[in-house]
Amino acid sequence: MLNRRTWSRGAGARRAPLQAVPVQATRYLAVLPWRGHAAAAGLAAGLIALSACGDSSGSNNAVISADGGVADAAPLDASRPDTGPEPLRGPGVYLRGATVITAEEGAAPREGEAVLVRGDRISSVAPPLPVAGDELQVLDLTGMTLLPGLIDSHVHLATAPSAVDRALVRCLDYGVTSIKDVASPLVEVLAARQRIAAGGEGPRIVTTGPAFTAVGGHPISTLGRDDPAWARTFMIEVTDELQARAEVRRLHGAGVDQIKVVYTNCRTTCPRLAEPWLQAIVAQAHELGLKVVVHTNTNDDVQGALRAGADGVEHGVTAELISDETVAQLVATRAVYVSTYVVYAGATNSINMRANLKQLNVAGARLAAGSDAENSGTGWGVTVAEEFAALLAAELTPLQALAALTRTGAEHLGLGPQLGTISPGKLADLIAVDGDPLSDSTALSRVRLVLRSGKVVRNTLPVRPH
Numbered sequence: 001m002l003n004r005r006t007w008s009r010g011a012g013a014r015r016a017p018l019q020a021v022p023v024q025a026t027r028y029l030a031v032l033p034w035r036g037h038a039a040a041a042g043l044a045a046g047l048i049a050l051s052a053c054g055d056s057s058g059s060n061n062a063v064i065s066a067d068g069g070v071a072d073a074a075p076l077d078a079s080r081p082d083t084g085p086e087p088l089r090g091p092g093v094y095l096r097g098a099t100v101i102t103a104e105e106g107a108a109p110r111e112g113e114a115v116l117v118r119g120d121r122i123s124s125v126a127p128p129l130p131v132a133g134d135e136l137q138v139l140d141l142t143g144m145t146l147l148p149g150l151i152d153s154h155v156h157l158a159t160a161p162s163a164v165d166r167a168l169v170r171c172l173d174y175g176v177t178s179i180k181d182v183a184s185p186l187v188e189v190l191a192a193r194q195r196i197a198a199g200g201e202g203p204r205i206v207t208t209g210p211a212f213t214a215v216g217g218h219p220i221s222t223l224g225r226d227d228p229a230w231a232r233t234f235m236i237e238v239t240d241e242l243q244a245r246a247e248v249r250r251l252h253g254a255g256v257d258q259i260k261v262v263y264t265n266c267r268t269t270c271p272r273l274a275e276p277w278l279q280a281i282v283a284q285a286h287e288l289g290l291k292v293v294v295h296t297n298t299n300d301d302v303q304g305a306l307r308a309g310a311d312g313v314e315h316g317v318t319a320e321l322i323s324d325e326t327v328a329q330l331v332a333t334r335a336v337y338v339s340t341y342v343v344y345a346g347a348t349n350s351i352n353m354r355a356n357l358k359q360l361n362v363a364g365a366r367l368a369a370g371s372d373a374e375n376s377g378t379g380w381g382v383t384v385a386e387e388f389a390a391l392l393a394a395e396l397t398p399l400q401a402l403a404a405l406t407r408t409g410a411e412h413l414g415l416g417p418q419l420g421t422i423s424p425g426k427l428a429d430l431i432a433v434d435g436d437p438l439s440d441s442t443a444l445s446r447v448r449l450v451l452r453s454g455k456v457v458r459n460t461l462p463v464r465p466h
C-alpha cells in the first residue's frame with residue numbers, strides 16, 4: 001500500500017580465537033577454550049566433546065573455531081595445573097545473562113549464554129567466560145531476551161513525511177535493523193541507503209527503487225488520483241515489453257537491490273499489468289540476478305505472480321480467503337509471502353487474513369513480515385511488534401513468528417548468509433528486549449539494546465551495581 005505523502009531528503013570477518021561453538025541447543029563441538037585436563041570437558045554442563053573430532057587420548061583434538069573453521073588444538077597436557085577458563089580480553093562487546101533466541105532453524109532458546117561480538121561480527125554463542133582487562137564492553141542482560149535484529153520486509157520511505165531520517169531513527173528505537181523499501185524515488189532512496197551504509201543512523205536499506213505498474217494502475221490512479229505526477233516519482237508505468245525490460249536494466253545499472261511489480265486490479269477499480277509484461281520483467285530481472293517481489297491482493301494475482309517466477313509476494317491474498325491451490329503453489333515455489341496484516345486489518349477483512357496466514361503456516365509456506373509504514377494505522381518500527389502479535393493470533397508459534405521477523409526476512413532481502421540469526425560469523429545485528437517474547441508478545445516492544453553491525457546504537461539498559 002502507499003499513502004499520499006511527499007518524499008523529503010533528510011540530511012571482514014576476522015578469525016576469532018577458539019571459542020565454544022554451539023551446533024544445537026544443547027550440544028557443542030569440541031569446545032575447550034581453556035588450558036587444562038581433558039576431563040575439564042566433562043565439567044562444563046552441556047558440553048559434549050565429540051569423539052569424531054578427536055581421539056579420547058586428547059592427543060589430536062580438532063576444534064571448531066568461532067568462525068566455523070577447524071583447527072588442530074594443542075595436545076592436552078595432564079601435567080599442567082588447571083587454572084580455569086582462559087578469560088576473554090581485547091576489544092569487542094560481550095552480552096551475557098540473557099536467554100538467547102538464535103532464530104536458527106529448529107534451535108531452542110538458550111538460557112544464560114553469552115554472545116561475543118568482535119568488530120562487526122558475532123564471534124561466539126556459548127556459556128559465559130570470565131573477562132580480563134577493560135577493552136571488552138560487558139553488558140548484563142539478566143532478565144532479558146537476546147534476538148537477531150528485526151527485519152521489516154515492507155516499508156515505503158517515499159511516504160515518510162518530510163523526514164526520512166526520523167523514520168529511520170524510529171526503526172532503530174524498536175529494534176528494526178534492516179528494512180526493505182518498496183517503491184521510492186530512485187535517487188533519493190539510493191542516497192539514503194548510502195548514508196546508512198557509511199555509518200549513518202538507521203537500519204540498513206534494501207530497496208527496489210521505483211516499482212512497475214500498469215498505465216493508470218495502482219497507485220497512480222488510486223492514491224495518486226489527485227496528483228498522478230506525484231505517484232510517478234516512485235512508479236514506472238509499463239507501456240510495452242521492451243520498455244519494461246529497458247527500465248529493469250536501468251534500475252539494475254543504478255544499483256537497486258530488487259525489483260517490485262504491482263500486479264492487482266484493485267478489486268476492479270484499476271487496470272492490472274498484462275501478465276506477459278509481468279513475465280518479461282521477472283525474466284529480465286532474473287537474468288541480471290535481481291529478485292522480484294510482487295504486490296498482490298487476490299488468489300489470481302498471486303498465482304499469476306508465481307507463474308511469472310516471482311521470488312515473493314507482498315501482502316499476498318488480502319481480499320478473499322486463500323485457496324488450496326494458491327497455498328500449494330506458494331509452498332512448491334518457496335516464494336516468500338510477506339504478511340502486512342496490521343495495515344490491512346483496519347481497512348479490509350482481517351478475519352480472512354488471519355485464516356490465510358494460519359493456513360499458509362500449517363502448510364509450510366515461507367512467511368516474512370512487513371509494516372507497510374508509513375501508511376494508515378502503521379508506524380515506523382512499532383508496527384513490526386504489532387505484526388508479531390498478529391502472527392501469533394494466526395496461530396504461529398512464537399518461534400515461528402520470530403523467524404518471520406528475522407531469519408526468513410533476511411533470506412527474503414537476499415541477506416540470509418549475513419543476517420537473520422545469531423550465528424558465529426554473521427553480522428552482529430542484535431537486540432535485547434525486556435522479558436520473554438515467547439510468553440509475552442508485548443516484550444518485543446520493550447527494546448533495551450540494539451546493535452547494528454557490532455556497534456551499540458541504542459542502550460537503555462538498567463544500571464546495575466557491579
Ligand SMILES: [Zn+2]
Nearest residue numbers: 001002156372
Ligand atoms: Zn506497501
